[in-house]
Amino acid sequence: MTMLRRIRLVLISLAVVVGLQPVVAVHAATPPGGGAPSGSIAVARARVATEVLLDSYDEQKAWFPSSWWNSAVALQTMGDYMLRTGDRSYVDELDHSFETNKGPFPAGERSTDEIYGNFTSRAIDDAGWWALNWVTAYDLTGDQKYLDMAGTIADFMHGFWDPSTCGGGIWWNEERTYKNAVTNGQWIRLTAELHNRIPGDTAWLERAQEAWDWYAASGMVNSEGLVNDGLTDDCANNRDTVWSYNQGLGIGAALELHRATGDAELLSTARDLADAALASDALVTDGVLTESCDPLGRTCDDNQKQFKGIFLRYFTELADTTTDPRYDEFVDRQAESIWANDRDSAERLGLRWAGASTEASPNVFDWRTQASALSALIADVPQDAPSRSLSATMAPTQLVVMPSPGTTSSVRTAVEVAATSDGRPVRADVRVSGPDGWTVDPARSRVRLAPSGDGSPARASVPLDVTVPADARDGSYPLTVTVTARPGLGYTTRVTVQVASTIDFDAGSTEELAWLWDAGGSGLSHVGSRFADGTSHFVYKFPFPAEATSAEATLTIDNQYVVEVGPDGESWTTVLAEDEPIRDGSNKADHTLDLTPYLGPDKAVYLRVTDAFPEDGWGGGVYHVSAQFGTL
CATH class of the missing domain: 1.50.10.20 (Glycosyltransferase)
Incomplete structure (x- = not known):
């Protein structure tokens, strides 16, 4: 049996594809009209x-x-x-x-x-x-x-x-x-x-x-x-x-x-x-x-x-x-x-x-x-x-933008709409709005879906361009997505866009989600680390702004780790590895890594953690991450 990495088969999802390959967050809200859910x-x-x-x-x-x-x-x-x-x-x-x-x-x-x-x-x-x-x-x-x-x-x-x-x-x-x-x-x-x-x-x-x-x-x-x-x-x-x-x-x-x-x-x-x-x-x-x-x-x-x-x-x-x-x-x-x-x-x-x-x-x-x-x-x-339903979610789970000071940032996204029904076509209206001063294009679109009637969702995709204004300060900003279809189907989602000039987070925290590009089967330990053991891994992505000419990251990490860095999420260079099969966290320490050689064409850097000894189940655990960039 061939297992493929599943994209979310939800009833409407937003897949963000940006010049910076951001990660996107979703926050679903009460459906239009409020009250108890149908x-x-x-x-x-x-x-x-x-x-x-x-x-x-x-x-x-x-x-x-x-x-x-x-x-x-x-x-x-x-x-x-x-x-x-x-x-x-x-x-x-x-x-x-x-x-x-x-x-x-x-x-x-x-x-x-x-x-x-x-x-x-x-x-x-x-x-x-x-x-x-x-x-x-x-x-x-x-x-x-x-x-x-x-x-x-x-x-x-x-x-x-x-x-x-x-x-x-x-x-x-x-x-x-x-x-x-x-x-x-x-x-x-x-x-x-x-x-x-x-x-x-x-x-x-x-x-x-x-x-x-x-x-x-x-x-x-x-x-x-x-x-x-x-x-x-x-x-x-x-x-x-x-x-x-x-x-x-x-x-x-x-x-x-x-x-x-x-x-x-x-x-x-x-x-x-x-x-x-x-x-x-x-x-x-x-x-x-x-x-x-x-x-x-x-x-x-x-x-x-x-x-x-x-x-x-x-x-x-x-x-x-x-x-x-x-x-x-x-x-x-x-x-x-x-x-x-x-x-x-x-x-x-x-x-x-x-x-x-x-x-x-x-x-x-x-x-x-x-x-x-x-x-x-x-x-x-x-x-x-009910056989007919409509919902909203996001894949991947967060969108983060590190804008260049004083300039607008253009974010390209795609809205993927899906629906289940009893076999009858579903015509869904999709509306997207951002904070004051933000532009979403198109702000409204319609899609037609033809579910098979077997309970599996049918899907369609709508590309979007989102412009983040130059004066946007660091923080979380909502994009609101509302989908509706007859008879009486509706669902509202708030998509959180994180604007950030610095990177500093604890593993497992809500703040980590903005930077976690691929969880890769990793887990969270009871001592506060994200760990990758056996064949699992996890990848952080740092979408540095266009003017970045240098960058570094500091990881607090322990146990049996391999840390790799690359410019595109596909090619990797090992920059840090533990050569002893340590299981008790006794090697927990901060390590600072030079990311400059790995700044990609879009100035993004990907950092992957895997297991140095995959056969024994005690892979590397990251507790805290910070990263910063420099300009000439």
Whole structure:
């Protein structure tokens, strides 16, 4: 199978192609008319967020770097999107991930643990996430190989069911040290799913019922109806943190077993777990789902970043099943809060769904938070999703201009319009406006699209010229793009153009996005670096102004790095490399690089970071970047 780098198949996107090859940012706004989003707007928002998530997909390793179980959950979220909307744009990514990762891997290649093959390892819950993902892939495609793999993983997990301790339950790990809510919630859900998809099954149903009986009597669900993390060595509730994903798995387990048995008591239990969550200060603050690590001054680790999305996945199923307006209102509130408060200028969705952020405790944006919040946007799509939708996004994600002092800057862009429909042509009106004193040509255009009716978007492109006035000061400036089509389709996006005379940013910050030309499968570490390990890379672009005759950059970097520089984003010269396989950051230091020999014809310089020892998974990490230019 050939995997190509995907451009965003969103319903309208702006691809910026400038003399300076800038990178562009998008900020989508409430559709014309305001108010609660229609079904078509909900589809559009989910599609935009899914495309942003896909930007972090590493096509070579066929996962999201660099987290094994988190990748399974993110892939399942993409499957959820496709099942909900009818769009089948990402089936290839699911299949590619399956075929690429189904074999064994040594420790450090996909996880700190060895992967035994068939998505199994010493971490039993990791295997469970992959099994649940492949059931979703089966539901989406009908391909038996996915259901067979889920069964293979379930057989592996069943080897860790142990009645000799606490009367039953699946162990959390191969060392058999802990019985907890996540692994057993997964187990009930998975076994019930297998039963519901295998004609004539009795074995999986018996296991599901046995596991539920044990789970319900285990004591992990406390007197308030909340699910604590697990059991003590004495088989009592350990009173550990109430995490949203454990609550969600309890809901999902009871609901799937209800589908298998028709037992009304199970549906009632699912509702009890949901109601307990909504009423609890431990999980909901001012109507918004909030993890205990979310508030200002606290930090969620890479695992905890995805917990809320797992809750919403199963809560959505309960809302669909019961049609309880309280549940629908809660889903709507999550989606609206995320869209209004938890997006940055590149359409990334953050950790805090209510959006709080300070310099000392900033909101966090990465692919894990993207996948988690995306589940809330998917939940807001009606069960009977509309076939016609229109939206706006940007590829690439930022536009940055470093103008020559006292002169105007001409920026050439292209607006790419796409739409889905039931097969009827869509005639879309495109309007673009800039700040006072800016010129956009054409300011208005019309395009005709002919979608096939299979849920995939059709696209058309409109070139634009944008003139930045000579007196534009450093800062962010919005271009507003509004697309409309009959009957009643509309979407508005604000595109942020960054005008900058200096370059100075921390890796992973919002400011970094203006200069990040190609993320290349890179990731963000918990210590504040952007890193490239294995075959991944990342590229910064510095579009220096026309009068620049010299330039330099300073990087704070550590571990196993190779730094290359070039004038065009295609040809590279190595200017800095670590020759020791350092893994502990002990070589973290500032390095100043002379960029002058690499100033391109348009005075742009590209800087790429790769892994000096790609076989061991400890690539170079950049913490801070500054760059400046000189003139004769």
